[in-house]
Amino acid sequence: MIALDDIDRAILRGLQHNGAARASDLGKKVGLSQPATWRRIKRLEEGGVLRGRRVVLDAKKLGFDVTVFLGIKLATKGRVALEDFERAAAAIPEVQLIQHVLGLYDYRLKVVARDISDFERVLRRRVMTLPGVGDVEANVLLSDEHRKLAI
Amino acid sequence: MIALDDIDRAILRGLQHNGAARASDLGKKVGLSQPATWRRIKRLEEGGVLRGRRVVLDAKKLGFDVTVFLGIKLATKGRVALEDFERAAAAIPEVQLIQHVLGLYDYRLKVVARDISDFERVLRRRVMTLPGVGDVEANVLLSDEHRKLAI
């Protein structure tokens, strides 16, 4: 939790609207000069609030037509078991996201594959053979919509 | 699916490594001049492969200490029911991601809240009152790790 004023929040909102926004444009929106805006962005980066910029790729246009979320329950849950699982899951190229969660499942994996048969290959040869895997539940992604943090 | 050569893929890999990378830096990596690299990036953007750049914010440092994934099963699933649900879910500020999925659940929502009691408020007053909501399952996020698309 870091002290932010209204202008910082306005800058963050602007950056959420457009991750490639320039300091000069943001400055006009928030009523600040370009250098002042740039220094605030720098401060937000150094403070860790702004962790970086990520490109958004269109998986479908790259030939990955199938995205599946897997809920995974581990059979054994010691510290070593968690580390083994995470390391092995990270070695699967099709795994885009590894989330350690608390609830009905222990992990959630986001898996991309070229098509359903490609996904079946990944599921059977890679996911089901991960160390400690117990129950696995799958949800195929149909569509998704991102929304901004209300700050 | 768009035709990409090895250089395009190398550029995309470089951009996944650093979303703020400059055309000149990328050019050095892929063995191309700065204008040629810049034109390829532009082409990837116009072709929709590169959908944009997004800033990564640290939710914890902004005071959102709790992230929960909800799996939601709808009681009724007509076209109108889906649209009503999506519209109402999008009106909840704490909902960061709305995923329409196929499987055990119909929707997955990513919800951020300031703390557990704030999450309880969102869950009881906003989520449970969404139109058509049936079963709800929750997973609290402990940690997550993003990985790059293998292209």
Place this chain on the structure above:
DNA sequence: CCTGAAATCCCCCTGTA
């Protein structure tokens, strides 16, 4: 079509008040 080189524009970034 693609490329690289050069030239221009404009923004970032920094020093300074």
Place this chain on the structure above:
DNA sequence: TACAGGGGGATTTCAGG
């Protein structure tokens, strides 16, 4: 904080492959 200058990236133009 704003202002001003140098440096460098973004963008266009041009010529060659």
